[in-house]
Amino acid sequence: MGSDSRxxxxxxxxxxVVRFNDQKIxxxxxxxELGLELFALIEKDGRKKIVLNxxxxxxxxxxxxxxxxxxxxxxxxxxxAIILSNIAPExxxxxxxxxxxxxxxxxxxxxxxxxxx
Amino acid sequence: xxxxxxxxxxxxxEAGLVTIExxxxxxxxxxxxxxQEVLDGLTAxxxxxxxFGIHMALEESISxxxxxxxxxSDYKVVRVECRLSxxxxxxxxxDEGEGYDPDEVPDCKAAENLDAxxxxxxxxxxxxxxxxxxxxxxxxxxxxxxRNPVAGDSDDDD
Numbered sequence: 001m002g003s004d005s006r007x008x009x010x011x012x013x014x015x016x017v018v019r020f021n022d023q024k025i026x027x028x029x030x031x032x033e034l035g036l037e038l039f040a041l042i043e044k045d046g047r048k049k050i051v052l053n054x055x056x057x058x059x060x061x062x063x064x065x066x067x068x069x070x071x072x073x074x075x076x077x078x079x080x081a082i083i084l085s086n087i088a089p090e091x092x093x094x095x096x097x098x099x100x101x102x103x104x105x106x107x108x109x110x111x112x113x114x115x116x117x
Numbered sequence: 118x119x120x121x122x123x124x125x126x127x128x129x130x131e132a133g134l135v136t137i138e139x140x141x142x143x144x145x146x147x148x149x150x151x152x153q154e155v156l157d158g159l160t161a162x163x164x165x166x167x168x169f170g171i172h173m174a175l176e177e178s179i180s181x182x183x184x185x186x187x188x189x190s191d192y193k194v195v196r197v198e199c200r201l202s203x204x205x206x207x208x209x210x211x212d213e214g215e216g217y218d219p220d221e222v223p224d225c226k227a228a229e230n231l232d233a234x235x236x237x238x239x240x241x242x243x244x245x246x247x248x249x250x251x252x253x254x255x256x257x258x259x260x261x262x263x264r265n266p267v268a269g270d271s272d273d274d275d
Contacts, residue, residue: 026176028145059169061176062241066234073232090169097244098237099226 035067170245177238186214216255
C-alpha cells in the first residue's frame with residue numbers, strides 16, 4: 001500500500017485494526033480507492049477479524065456507506081468478522097437514520113471491539 | 118462548461134440575506150467548493166449544530182442530480198441556488214435529467230434493502246432538512262432548514 005492510501009492497517013494478535021486516513025470521506029475517487037483497499041483486506045489478504053476504527057472520520061457520504069455495506073457483505077461471504085468502533089455521534093446518527101446500525105456490528109471503543117473478536 | 122457566481126449579502130427582502138448561485142458541470146468533483154462556501158457563510162451567520170446535516174443534504178442532493186439526473190453528461194448542468202440568513206437556509210437544485218418519482222425509490226430502511234449499497238441519499242436529505250419538495254417533473258428539489266434555538270444564547274452578564 002502506498003503512502004497515499006486511504007487506510008492505515010495495524011495488526012494486534014490475529015486482528016486487523018483499520019483506521020481511515022481521510023477525515024471527510026466524500027471524494028468519489030477516494031471512495032473508490034477506499035473500497036478497493038477494504039475489499040483487498042478480505043479477498044487478497046484473507047484477514048478474518050477486522051476492526052474499523054472511525055476515530056478520524058468527521059463526515060461521510062452515502063456513497064461511502066455503500067462501500068462499507070459491500071465490504072460487510074464480502075466479509076460475511078468469506079467468513080470474516082467485522083466490527084465498527086469509535087464512531088462520533090454525528091456519524092452514528094447517519095448510520096441510525098438509514099438503519100445501518102442494525103446491519104453492522106458496532107462497539108463504542110476499539111478495546112470493546114477487540115474484546116469480542 | 119459554464120460557471121456563474123453571485124454572492125450578495127444585504128440583498129433581497131430579508132436583512133442579512135446571502136444569495137449563492139452556481140451552475141455546475143455534471144462532474145462529481147465540481148461542487149465541493151460550493152458546499153464549503155455555503156457552510157462558511159452559515160457559520161458566519163451564527164449556525165453551528167445544523168451544519169453537519171446541511172452538508173449531508175447538499176452532498177446527497179447535488180450528487181444525485183449529477184449522477185442519477187444528468188448521468189454525468191458533459192452537456193448537462195446542475196443549477197444550485199442558495200439563500201442564507203441567520204434563521205433559515207433555503208436551497209433549490211435543478212438538474213437536466215428525466216426526473217424521478219420519490220415514491221418509487223425503495224425504502225432503504227426496510228430489512229430486505231438494508232444491505233443494498235445505494236438508495237440512502239433521499240432518506241438522509243429528508244431526515245436532516247425541515248422541508249423537502251420535489252417538482253412534478255422530478256428534476257427540481259427545494260429544501261429548507263431552520264436554525265435551532267441556541268441553548269444558553271442569552272445575556273449572562275452579572
